[in-house]
Amino acid sequence: MSVGSARTPGGAALAALLARSADGDAAAFRQFYDLTSAKLFGVIARILPERGEAEDVLQEVYVTVWRKAAEFDPARASPITWTATIARNRAIDRLRARGSRPSAPLAEAAEVADTRPGADTLVSNQQDAARVQSALGLLDPRHADAIRACYFDGLTYETLALRENVPVGTLKSWVRRGLVKMRHALEAAA
Structure with a gap:
């Protein structure tokens, strides 16, 4: 119309x-x-x-x-x-x-700040993630799995200990020893 x-x-x-x-x-x-x-x-x-x-x-x-x-x-x-x-x-x-x-005119789009990380930051983050995965690969598989479950999946020590059928203290030792080995591997690679 x-x-x-x-x-x-x-x-x-x-x-x-x-x-x-x-x-x-x-x-x-x-x-x-x-x-x-x-x-x-x-x-x-x-x-x-x-x-x-x-x-x-x-x-x-x-x-x-x-x-x-x-x-x-x-x-x-x-x-x-x-x-x-x-x-x-x-x-x-x-x-x-x-x-x-938002209902601002399209001409104003160039003035909007992009808060996402830049390409250099994304590449650096990917490199860091690759180094962490490499360090995890050097660990005993059970220790590496425990660290992944605690830090990446957000599981508690108690939940993971039940899943692995080990005492909580044992699981904490696996994680602590694994993190120490990872730190040494990451420092050596830097």
Whole structure:
């Protein structure tokens, strides 16, 4: 749907078009749209400045007006006030629905700081991880598994001791001895 002219006729003419629309007169509804869409688009665009989004909401508004035309009461409000209220409420609903999504123009994207680590940091982290894995490979497999389970998987000594069917003190010794051997291996490699 395109946005119609900025001129709107009096309330009586619009009310008559709404009444005919309520009876299913598509031509009357099209005329109502042509006479009011510019005004309603302006209401929506003040709330939703992105044109495409405002046009989507405008279309939703006219679907609502078509379905609820029979509910319009000229004693309570003018046709333009009634439809403008629907438009305003739909635009606010859309604004709320998108929540905290950023809505800054694309041109401002270059000014947004990237907080992710740089490529050099990622490479360094990968190298560190490779050295740790290499040092773990030098350990007795049970000791290496205990260190992985405690430090990488977050298992407690108690949980791991039950899983390995050893006393907690034994498991702690495996981890302590394994960490000492790893430290020496890492220092030697540096």
